[in-house]
Amino acid sequence: MLGTQIRPARADDEERITRFLRGLSLHTQTLRFFTGVATPATVLVRTLLALDERRDALVATMNGEIVGHAMSYRGDGADVEIAVVVTDEWQGFGLGPKLVDALLLRAAVRGATTVGMDVLGENRRVLKLIRRLWPDAKMKVTSGSVEVTAMIDQAAVFAEQGSGGTPLTA
Ligand SMILES: CC(C)(COP(=O)(O)OP(=O)(O)OC[C@H]1O[C@@H](n2cnc3c(N)ncnc32)[C@H](O)[C@@H]1OP(=O)(O)O)[C@@H](O)C(=O)NCCC(=O)NCCS
Numbered sequence: 001m002l003g004t005q006i007r008p009a010r011a012d013d014e015e016r017i018t019r020f021l022r023g024l025s026l027h028t029q030t031l032r033f034f035t036g037v038a039t040p041a042t043v044l045v046r047t048l049l050a051l052d053e054r055r056d057a058l059v060a061t062m063n064g065e066i067v068g069h070a071m072s073y074r075g076d077g078a079d080v081e082i083a084v085v086v087t088d089e090w091q092g093f094g095l096g097p098k099l100v101d102a103l104l105l106r107a108a109v110r111g112a113t114t115v116g117m118d119v120l121g122e123n124r125r126v127l128k129l130i131r132r133l134w135p136d137a138k139m140k141v142t143s144g145s146v147e148v149t150a151m152i153d154q155a156a157v158f159a160e161q162g163s164g165g166t167p168l169t170a
Pocket residue numbers: 028031032082083084085086087090091092093094095096097118119120123125126128129132
């Protein structure tokens with residue numbers, strides 16, 4: 001996608017990520033965070049930007065503003081749990097899957113082989129996306145949400161990166 005860049009989150013992204021969260025529709029906020037985040041707490045903002053041995057975070061930017069965010073953290077069940085959100089205006093252009101691919105490549109390099117995702121049962125769009133990305137994913141339904149677990153297809157993520165399919169500059 002011309003003009004969109006994917007890069008690791010940085011500590012100096014606090015104001016940008018706050019603007020990004022405020023700009024999400026309540027529907028998108030709820031699908032991602034299971035609640036509204038129009039007035040994001042500092043602890044949430046910092047968690048979204050944290051990169052350490054347990055956490056990774058990527059942002060997609062357009063003209064310097066954040067239009068997408070994806071994060072992974074070491075999970076209990078799967079090796080990494082991931083979550084992703086794209087601003088309403090940019091949904092439907094393939095940015096979400098690009099963020100997920102880039103995140104999984106980085107997780108696979110660190111040795112992760114399984115990925116988990118918690119999804120609201122009503123989130124048909126992302127459930128469909130998951131079935132397309134990970135056809136063999138296991139889905140466990142628990143009180144309104146779906147716990148998805150899948151194998152990271154290492155061959156696919158590395159090949160995609162090698163072919164330039166998921167460049168860090170998209
Ligand atoms: C889920 C999400 C990250 C996907 O990112 P994306 O960049 O929109 O992904 P895509 O462009 O590949 O679109 C995914 C599907 O949604 C559809 N879609 C996207 N925006 C749409 C819209 N506004 N109206 C209808 N369909 C839409 C696309 O057509 C595509 O369907 P397809 O698989 O039949 O082609 C993004 O929609 C989002 O941020 N949703 C809210 C947060 C969320 O649900 N996060 C996941 C739980 S952590």
